[in-house]
Amino acid sequence: MKFAFTVSRKVWLAGVGLALLLAFVWLASRTGPLAPIRITVTRATRGDVQPTLFGIGTVQARRDYLIGPTVAGRVKRVLVDVGDAVVPGQALAEMDPVDLDARLESADAAVARARSAVASAEAQIGDARARLALAAAEASRYQALGAQGFVGPSVVDAKRQLEQSAQAQLVAADSALASASHDVSRLQAERAAAGQQRANLRLLAPAAGVVTSRDAEPGSTVVAGQAVLRLMDPTSLWVSTRLDQNRAAGLREGLPARVTLRSSATTPLAGSVARLERVSDSVTEERIAQVSFAAPPAGLSAGEMAEVLVQLPLLHDVVLIPNAALHHRGAQPGVWRLDAGKLRFVQVKTGVEGQDGLVQVTEGLAAGDAVVLYSERELSAGSRIKVAPTLVEAAP
Amino acid sequence: MDTTVRAGVGIRIEGLSKRYGEGAAAVDALKDVNMRVAPGEVVGLIGPSGSGKTTLLKCLGAITTPTRGRMTLGGELIFDQGWKISDLTVLRRDRIGFIFQAPYLIPFLDVTDNVALLPMLAGQPNAAARSRALELLQALDVAHRAGALPSELSGGEQQRVSIARALANKPPVILADEPTAPLDSERALAVMRILHQMATQYQTAIIVVTHDEKIIPTFKRLYHIRDGQTIEEAGQGRLLE
């Protein structure tokens, strides 16, 4: 390359060299470990915060019935199917009575037999009474005769003994009647027991509800306690919600809640905390709250997942900062406050947190204090910083 | 005009011999050569190729070590059966000027710096070296090309710059090796005229090695060299024709 004047070429090249050097220095200062850390800054504000508690739950029926036999047996008939609405007392299913009917008949027969035993015992009493009357009359007649000396004393004794034995026979007949009566009662009771057992084999609906599952078909054998049908009261569906124990402060019955069902994620439903369980889950460290619907939606199914937001009362006029500004250095949370361009870590005490991420500050900051919101790197007291409006470019 | 004369008697060579090789294969390139050149004189050294003129130039230019003899340049004994100077490079830089067959200018230095290079290497400050260079360029009528690169000059201009370079450090001796070989007769005579002029002006002893028929008549004194031996001869001295 030739130029007419050497001077201009040198100047040109010197310019290029200088530009390269400047680019080099600029790059070294802007990127890499020498560059200042970019941060964004926000101010603590005063405002209202609506603390909320979040939990996930499943829709469950408050009242849930397992219909099944009390003894092992075979299912004879199932009278309803899944989805049927039932009324209290409605027959739902029947177990196979096997020999129970025959036993009932035999019990009946036993009672009848016992009754006739009673009748015969009564007849025997009449007979014994008659004998006694006769023996007593004879005894007194002979007594009189004996007293007049017409008969010997042994005859009088014999007649007296007849009277006594007739007395004893009456007593015996009395007790035979009593035992026959008891027999009747006993057999009647046994008959009643067999009858109850037979009645037990008919499974009746204990309350109004909807059949949710049919677990055994006619002919299947079930054991005591196994379900043949499951019933649920559809008006009693509520959401059994689990909330983290350490984020459940302020939870109590009656608080309003918003329930978002998995199946209709865009339309939250209104509800309230109906019951707070007194026993928490210590393994998963969750409290359990039952949240009922203000207006149960149609087509709600048990077992569906839901997200529940319990709303605590609004707090007015408190100092708020975004929770992204909070850092935990050691045990105490704190913020990086900007005092005249210098960073200082200030410990704060926090209160409740709103759903949108604003946290109440109870101690340590005043409204209007400038705090670091976002930073490119971990900050320390001596970090070189550069305030930027935003750290990430907005998504296209 | 600077007419400072380095003291002394120009060039004096006595009994210079150079043998290459040893034993049976030895070649005597120079055999007992005697030469004398006075300051301000331009002397021709003529001989066919292989006659030893290149060897003689090399010995004079302190590039080769002679086997035997004495050499005195500018009054200073430089060789007497051995080099008497410790740094031959400095000798060549300060005491001898070289003019080659081709200008052989340094292509990345401009004309001024080409000429000022040797004084700068000798330790002169740049400004002084450059002003000396400009002086010489003016004397050689080529100062108007002072800032140009050698590639921008014509052959004649380059030749004149190379002559200025040879004179830059005010050496007492200039060795010119076939300076007119590529030139036509007009230009060749012009070069010879310049050489004579510079020799007179700066009292430099100049040896011109040549076999160019065109310029042989210009010398007042000649040395013929053949098979390593020189014979002195008076020349025709027909410069101004």
Added chain:
Amino acid sequence: MISLAGRDILHGWGKFVLTGLGLGLLIGVTFTMAGVYRGMVDDAMVLLNNSGADLWVVQKDTQGPYAESSSIHDDVYRNILGVPGVAQAANVTYLTMQVRRGNTDIRAMVVGFEPGLPGEPAYLVAGRRPTRSHYEAVADVMTHFSVGDRIRIRRHEYAVVGLTRRMVSSGGDPMVFIPIKDAQEAQFLKDNDAIVSERARTATNPALNRPGVPGLLEAINASQTSNHNVNAVLVRVAEGRSVEAVAQDIRRWKHLQAFTRVQMEDILIAKLIATASKQIGMFLAILMVVSAAIVAFIIYTMTLGKIREIAVLKLIGTHDLTIASMILQQALGLGAIGFVVGRIAASVWAPMFPKYVLLETGDAVLGFAVVMGMCALASTLAIRAALRVDPATAIGG
């Protein structure tokens, strides 16, 4: 005295600068490779720093949780809280898996964390921290997610509520932070088909599906689909207590392994990155040799192109030292241009790499010294050639 090297360069500056540019790109590659290594080490250090922990408690006889898989019960942290000197102890889970957004999925390390405790992201660059106990996530910017995106991890959808920076696994995968219970489920629960087939398999097992024990099968299915394990417990030691002493206590009495910060660094850097760093080291060595060879060749060629001038210079009275210094200066000049171009090039293309490339100033300074040394060495070939030139060649014949 003028600079012969400078004049020569100025004379043929185009060629020189182009050569410097080419050499610079090669040197830039070298810087980038060193930056890749430093980035890997920094990834590991950042992983340890950002967890906010002094101790990592993992399964006994493992080197987890990053180098090896470790599984401990999620109620072990209660025992650890009882060890004197422990200020905070938090469960964490780590699992590298695919996270889906829309139609694309990316590979990320899903971290289960507890808010306010070691393991949560230390600082955000956008958005907010999660306020709900489920289904909210914080993602690293290298996932290219934005605040408000809905992402899918295993069976659930999460809303990205915040973004962080430089939260990456030791392998360079960006992190996505979700509540630990969700992470436990994600680690464990499979997709619907797998669950259904698992249930069927359990139902066919007569030991588990006993008709005489109602409710047994449901209980077994429930226990199969619950996960009560975590990968590690992160411990913060109270102020003024010796970390090593607390670690010893945990190791001795709780039959667990506890690693201090120094030990974790050793595991991550010496063991996890060791092979990669050897690869990079070899590559760097080769690059240096290649660069030196190129510089040597270029300077040698440049010198050969000046043989005649060198002969003339020698003849008219230039010392060998001056000529050698000219060649050396040219080699160093080439190296300087190469260094500057290389450093700029590396700074320009480093952010485009998928993993973090850290160009340290110390490395640049060392690189400069090495480049200069290499150029000086490479110039010796040309200097030897120049010194051997016979000045007599200027005098023909």
